[in-house]
Amino acid sequence: MTDQISPPSGSGLDIEIKKKKRWPWIAAAAVVVLAVAGGISYAQFSNKDKPFGTNLPVATWSTDIAAENLLSYIATNIAPDHGITIEPVKIDNLIEINRAVDAGTVAGNFFEHQPFLNDAIAANGFQLTLAAPTFTWDQATYSDKYRSWDQVPSGAKIALRDDPAGQAIALLDLAHDQQITLKPGKDTLAGLPQLDDIATNPKNYQFVQVPIGQLARSLADVDAVVVHISDVYAAGLTEEQILAREPAPKGSEGGLVVSNKHIDDPNVQKLIDTFKDPRIAEFLETTDNKLIRDTLGPIS
Template sequence: MKLTLSTLAVAAGLAFAATSLSAQAETIKIGVTPGPHAQILEAVKPIAAKQGVTIEIVEFSDYVVPNQALDSGDIQANSFQHAPFLDNQKADRGFKIENVASTVTFPLSIYSKKYKSWNDIPEGSTIAIQNDPTNGGRSLLLLQAKGLIKLKDGVGFKPSPLDITDNPKKLKFLEIEAAQTPRTLDDVAAASINTNYATSAGIDPSAIILTEDAKGPYVNIIAVRSVDKDKPWVKVLVDSYHTPDVKNFIEKTFKGSILPSW
């Protein structure tokens, strides 16, 4: 009789454990832009799956829709943007979205198919930059950091071409959607292109004529809705991303063009 009761107790315990595990299991949709962010999430997926969280990766072709989709609940998280961009989106659009973890840094670079160095860029040339305030501003700040233009004092992270106070080469700026900047390279002297879009477009890194320093404020992040930030799956997602396996994947795959930032 004791054996039977023990057996029943074990069986009941196993059933409870199975029910608890089932209750903890989650399937979450994470928005990314094509290229490195999607590749890194593929490396995160099996690690999260071992902890009961199934990741479905949803790719978006621009920088605006992923936050709209997250705010509306169509996806549960996104991993594609740096913190200043999210702050700008929240201020402009009222999104109730939170930064829950740092991921990687993509040093912004300026590429050219026509010229081997910035010094070769002729006076009056057209430079393509992103048309969203944060990334376009970042491009102008890169040019200022290299001593090539000057901007008004106090412009913060979102200067525009209207804020340029000194432009020795009399450069013209073509503002275009970030995802489309690689396509301008045949038509402009140079283009500022976010690393993920340059990688997706197969642009040779040898075309880089200017690049940001490795350290800066533009660390990419994982974002979730404010109402979800304390849910267990968020911790699983972050912990799965912040693992030595994922760090090694980033370092071996991208060879320094993308840097782990945790």
């Protein structure tokens, strides 16, 4: 069910917004964490005061297979030169992946950018730091109906993520493509623009907010979806469905997140140095791994 929001006079806005839900950082969540190897489960428990050894578990979100592949490369080719072993772990819950780092269950995670992390910290009081920005996510607009913005008609339905950080990046993508303009002070990621920060919407697009895990499926019901490519790659969306590619906004770099409580741990410092190794950027620029090449990029 959706609510129609009356646009400001003369703005040309026609915004379709789902009934407000509290962003799930605040909701109760399952606390099962899945490891890559052997189906091991990590119960939610505190390890806050225990230092890490040289074997360091690092978590990725279970559906971000591009970050998972990049983590595997780093674990195999970079970490040994820094005197540590990275144990990749997959966690299938966007709250628990940060909670696991905060509790010391894992040494870090590798799946988010600063605006997304800010939401988690504000809602849960986590003490976390993006210690080593490592890559950018390629952005794209997908459509099954149109091959360019010129073909997209007035009143078209455009889907974007319903979380504040994901929504902000999608709106900046649309502004980059000159499909909308944003209010002054809301035209950078630091401004965290949301739907009510749209200043002009010349083609009267209807914007539909969709949870991250449903974006790929929503394409059949809308005219276009604006998203991180890695959010929908695993669901089978293809290059042929991309209407436009957009650059990652400054400030949306992804990388290694660690707990403030462990940031001075000598082995966590080795982990941070690993993710700052310049060979990672070189790999992102030259890899033949199509999954990584088509979805992630180096930080310029």
